[in-house]
Amino acid sequence: MDLVTFGVQLLNAIQYGMVLFLVASGLTLVFGILGVINLAHGAFYMLGAYLAYWITMYSGSFALAMAGGVAIAFALGLVLESIFIRRLYGRDHLAQVLLSFGLILVIDEVREILFGKDVHSVPAPTWLAGSIQLTDNLSYPVYRLAICVFCLIVAALIFLVITRTKVGMIVRAGAENREMTRVLGIRFDVVNRYVFAVGIALAALGGIVIAPISTVFPGMGDGMLILSFVVVVLGGIGSVAGAAVGALLIGLTDTFGKVFFPSVASILIYVLMAAVLLWRPNGILGRREV
Amino acid sequence: MAEQAGAALRATNLHKHFGGLRAVSDVSIAVHVGEIHAVIGPNGAGKSTLVNLLSGELRASSGVITIGANDITRLAPDRRARSGLGRAYQKTTIFPRFTVHENVRLAAQAHAAKPLRMFGGAETDIAVRERAMQAIAQVGLSERAGVIAEALSHGEQRQLEIAMVLATDPRIILLDEPLAGMGQVEARGIIDLIAGLKAARAVLLVEHDMDAVFELADRITVMHDGCVIACGLPHEVRQHPAVRAAYLGEHGSAA
Amino acid sequence: MRQRWLVPTILLAMAVALPFVTSTYYVQFASKALIMGILAMALNLVVGHGGLVSLCHAAFFGLAGYVLALLSPGYDPAPLLLTLPVAMLASAVAALAIGALALRTRGVYFIMVTLAFGEMMFFLFHDTGIAGGSDGTYVNAKPEIAIGGYQLLDLGSPTVFYFVVLACLAATVALIAMLVNAPFGRALAAARDNERRARSLGFPIFRIRLIAFVISGAIAGVAGYFAAAQFGFVAPQMLGWHLSATVLVMVLIGGLRSVTGPLIGALVLIALEEVLKAATDHWKLAEGLIVIFIVLALPSGIRQLWPMIFGERADAPAPDVGSRRSVAAAAEARHG
Numbered sequence: 046m047d048l049v050t051f052g053v054q055l056l057n058a059i060q061y062g063m064v065l066f067l068v069a070s071g072l073t074l075v076f077g078i079l080g081v082i083n084l085a086h087g088a089f090y091m092l093g094a095y096l097a098y099w100i101t102m103y104s105g106s107f108a109l110a111m112a113g114g115v116a117i118a119f120a121l122g123l124v125l126e127s128i129f130i131r132r133l134y135g136r137d138h139l140a141q142v143l144l145s146f147g148l149i150l151v152i153d154e155v156r157e158i159l160f161g162k163d164v165h166s167v168p169a170p171t172w173l174a175g176s177i178q179l180t181d182n183l184s185y186p187v188y189r190l191a192i193c194v195f196c197l198i199v200a201a202l203i204f205l206v207i208t209r210t211k212v213g214m215i216v217r218a219g220a221e222n223r224e225m226t227r228v229l230g231i232r233f234d235v236v237n238r239y240v241f242a243v244g245i246a247l248a249a250l251g252g253i254v255i256a257p258i259s260t261v262f263p264g265m266g267d268g269m270l271i272l273s274f275v276v277v278v279l280g281g282i283g284s285v286a287g288a289a290v291g292a293l294l295i296g297l298t299d300t301f302g303k304v305f306f307p308s309v310a311s312i313l314i315y316v317l318m319a320a321v322l323l324w325r326p327n328g329i330l331g332r333r334e335v
Numbered sequence: 336m337a338e339q340a341g342a343a344l345r346a347t348n349l350h351k352h353f354g355g356l357r358a359v360s361d362v363s364i365a366v367h368v369g370e371i372h373a374v375i376g377p378n379g380a381g382k383s384t385l386v387n388l389l390s391g392e393l394r395a396s397s398g399v400i401t402i403g404a405n406d407i408t409r410l411a412p413d414r415r416a417r418s419g420l421g422r423a424y425q426k427t428t429i430f431p432r433f434t435v436h437e438n439v440r441l442a443a444q445a446h447a448a449k450p451l452r453m454f455g456g457a458e459t460d461i462a463v464r465e466r467a468m469q470a471i472a473q474v475g476l477s478e479r480a481g482v483i484a485e486a487l488s489h490g491e492q493r494q495l496e497i498a499m500v501l502a503t504d505p506r507i508i509l510l511d512e513p514l515a516g517m518g519q520v521e522a523r524g525i526i527d528l529i530a531g532l533k534a535a536r537a538v539l540l541v542e543h544d545m546d547a548v549f550e551l552a553d554r555i556t557v558m559h560d561g562c563v564i565a566c567g568l569p570h571e572v573r574q575h576p577a578v579r580a581a582y583l584g585e586h587g588s589a590a
Numbered sequence: 591m592r593q594r595w596l597v598p599t600i601l602l603a604m605a606v607a608l609p610f611v612t613s614t615y616y617v618q619f620a621s622k623a624l625i626m627g628i629l630a631m632a633l634n635l636v637v638g639h640g641g642l643v644s645l646c647h648a649a650f651f652g653l654a655g656y657v658l659a660l661l662s663p664g665y666d667p668a669p670l671l672l673t674l675p676v677a678m679l680a681s682a683v684a685a686l687a688i689g690a691l692a693l694r695t696r697g698v699y700f701i702m703v704t705l706a707f708g709e710m711m712f713f714l715f716h717d718t719g720i721a722g723g724s725d726g727t728y729v730n731a732k733p734e735i736a737i738g739g740y741q742l743l744d745l746g747s748p749t750v751f752y753f754v755v756l757a758c759l760a761a762t763v764a765l766i767a768m769l770v771n772a773p774f775g776r777a778l779a780a781a782r783d784n785e786r787r788a789r790s791l792g793f794p795i796f797r798i799r800l801i802a803f804v805i806s807g808a809i810a811g812v813a814g815y816f817a818a819a820q821f822g823f824v825a826p827q828m829l830g831w832h833l834s835a836t837v838l839v840m841v842l843i844g845g846l847r848s849v850t851g852p853l854i855g856a857l858v859l860i861a862l863e864e865v866l867k868a869a870t871d872h873w874k875l876a877e878g879l880i881v882i883f884i885v886l887a888l889p890s891g892i893r894q895l896w897p898m899i900f901g902e903r904a905d906a907p908a909p910d911v912g913s914r915r916s917v918a919a920a921a922e923a924r925h926g
Contacts, residue, residue: 082698084835132886138643138701143842144885146835150878158872271709271831274702282698308718315710319691322703326694390790416792428787430780441780444773445792451801453774460773503791 046304049182054300060189062296063196064251068269069276069288070203071247077283078216078240081133084145087270088152089245093118093252094261095156098165107170111253118249122242130241131234153263162263169257192254199250203285216240275318281328290329341403343368343537344389344420344507349398351384358384360561362398366507366537371529373540373548376558377581382541383425385558386511389539390422391415402507416445421505425512425541427492431485435476435495438484440467442502470502474528490521497528507537514544526551549573557581598850605756609749618820621752623860624759625816630840630852631762632809637838638846639770640802641782643701645834646688646708647810650681652828653711654811655818656721659729667734670745674733678811684711685807689800708831716826726825729818745819755816759853762809767849769805778802839881845891858892 046054072086093114100110129148133141169188176184207213215231251269259265276295280287298317302310321329342365351359359381366372374382387393389400391412400408402418410418430438443466444450444457458464471477474494479487484495493513500508513529514522526547532538533553542548548555548569555572557565559581565572572578609617633647654677661676662668692703714720721727732751735743745751769775780788781795789795818824827833836859844855862880866873888894 076698082701129882129886136889138698139637139838139842139846140885140889142643142645142701142835143839144882146839147878147881147885150874150881154872154875154878158875267831271706275706278695278699278702278706311713311717312710315706315713318703318706322691322694327699392786392790411789413789413792413794416790422790424786424790428784428790430783430787432783433780437776441776441788442791444776447773449773450793451774451777451798453769453772456771457773457776499787499791 052183053185054304056185058296058300060193061300062293063193064255065272065276065295066289066292067196067199068248068251069273069292070285071244072273073277073283073285073288075241075244079237081130082138082141084142085148085152086248086273087266088149089118089248090252090269091266092152092156093249094256094265095160097253097256098167098261099160101167114253115246115250119242119246122245123238126238126241131237165261167256167261188257195254275314278318279321279329281330284330287328287330342366343403345401346389347399349388350396351388351393352396357561359388362563364556366539368537369533370553371533371538371540371551373542373552373555374558375548375555380558381561382558386509386541390509419506421500421503422509423496423500423511423513425515427496429484429492429496432483434481434483435471436467436480438495439470439498439502440464442499443467446503467502470498473501474498490517493525508532510538510540512541512543514542514547609752614748617748617752621755621820623857624755625813626860627853627856628759628762629810629813630837630856631766632806633837634841634846634852635766635802635806637841639775640778640799644704645701645831646704647837648831648833649708649711649829650685650807650810651814653684654681654814655824655828656715658815658818659721659727659824662729665730667731670733670735674815677815678808681811682804682808685804689803693796693799705831708834712826712829715829724826726823729822732819758812763850770849843884843891845893851891
């Protein structure tokens, strides 16, 4: 493999890892802070992509698709949390798994009713189309670079909010010791609602962002769900930094796997996960000790 | 006389750190058959960490732990239990939805000849059942054998936990604050029970109740900030200046 | 005491009488339901009795089906006495490998890891060329039970097939009931209810759970074998996690603590699916809503709907927490 191809694949791996990180951070937030395992996370990724298609088709503006898609997903997250998700707090994992599974069935059918079963493609915004010359021999699509930059910005924003703002402090306090913060008068039902909505919105954002470079199809949520779970397992639940490490590892494994071992590329990821678990059962950045 | 016999349980130069925090520093302790060896110290002294290191739920950063002549430092908690180590927890750790009888029967089963037999009802093993009933009788819960564990009073649940430990016929028993949260009357029952335990066993007792400690203990180890600051007979420890300063001084006289 | 045997005996009699009173369609439908019942009971050994939520059991189910497909000679019936044990062994080995890794984790990690490994098995058959890849492959003739060239039972007949499946179901119920009431099952339940205490008593938790997982995988393989034989076709979807989740729903509906509860759950869900499919194209929407409703309103399964108890109670010494008996006992204990 020559240097240019390697460079392209490396950039692809990073870009793929960035989107994975975006989606997985939503998952790890919901799990780390709300203590709820949400299998429907992938369904929101899929929903985001379909919304991106639909809004872009009817308005011609990808920017509107992004804003609209995120807003709709956020609102949906607020509604779902107040009706269903909040009844899962404190319940066992089986209940959470099955309720979110039920949600997947519902979301899938709703999507089929609204958007049909068709496969779509979404055009990238014109100001981001085309390629940019990085070095003498290496040119790379602008849009993919934009994805990387965008995801980095979102990640930085999340980090800043969680660590530097009052809201973030409340969220972290709640994750550490719920009873104490409740005694202090913090309205946790409200905090949980917004955290869940943000988690969902991140998944949808991932779907929106990936739509122009991937096909929008009904089964895309499943693949992303499993991968984001693998990322979270690798990185350790609740750890956003861990999700970043995990996402990058998966991005590299998947991209280079497809180049060198195309027929077993998908399996390589699970081999990686098995290897990591043998070494660290709680994830790379998860808690070490019992 | 207890000193001369080999220690049933011995820890040598135990260290445990969590990142930069030194929870246990260079702690050595030995417990012999026929004695109750109490471990006391203010909150945060490292007593709970020590018990967890001895039972195997925490892995020591360095140091050696032996049962008799066997090195158990690297063994998991269930292997240590099968080597004769029993443990009662500070926070009652039982099977809340099973009856008293089933709780203790399970404990006896763990040390039966075939603990994981896959055929034949569990109730058919008469030896296991009898050992369970004996342990239940020893702690005085025979009347309550058919009651669901979570329906028991706090004191009765502590009794149940001790019955479970006894049913495994351990050579060494680790008792982690057995009197926590008990009223006078309940506590008296448990204290008498503990006094009777040491007959053929080595008992390590972590407790805050000073009256009980000085009544029961044959030897006392005092911990402070993760280190052992004194070890010896009760009256020696009571007069030890470092101990008075670190601990007894805060609570007034323990006499 | 007599009452405990009455209901199961009546049900068994009804099951045996079924092929003689209904059409072939219903016999085949019943076979399908019983096969899913076997799968659900296998899963419950791990979920209800072991306390571990596994999302990869479809992998053991589908793998056995694929083994049958791969071992079936062209258009002739495969020998059941040879191929069924091989299929079960394959599923058991897969369960051993996946369990050995997954059981190193706990709680949510365990769920996610089983999900991931289940998907790995899916991709194994989907992406590589094994047995038709994503297209799947056919099982052209139903297996037969033959000894020395002499055919004893031809599973091509729906009635014979049904009785063979019924026999396997009965064997499964007997096996799981035996395990659950034996010292092994009690230790497994103890590990479920308080892992820390079970370990400190001396039970080897990892080993106990792994054994349960492997047995569960093998039984799931039995179900998968017959499912492939009946349907005549295997495809990667047989290993997919949506199937694993659907079987979990059956377990939830039937109740986790009993041995035969999941069988009831399977019957209910399959019947429900048939009704919904006939009613609307968008039956998945209805099913999703029903699943959500059951999770929220009937956490102990449909047992909450009526007081009659089906099947054996696994933790016979103690009734469930929420039941009136235990609450009354608790009240009595406090005041007595």
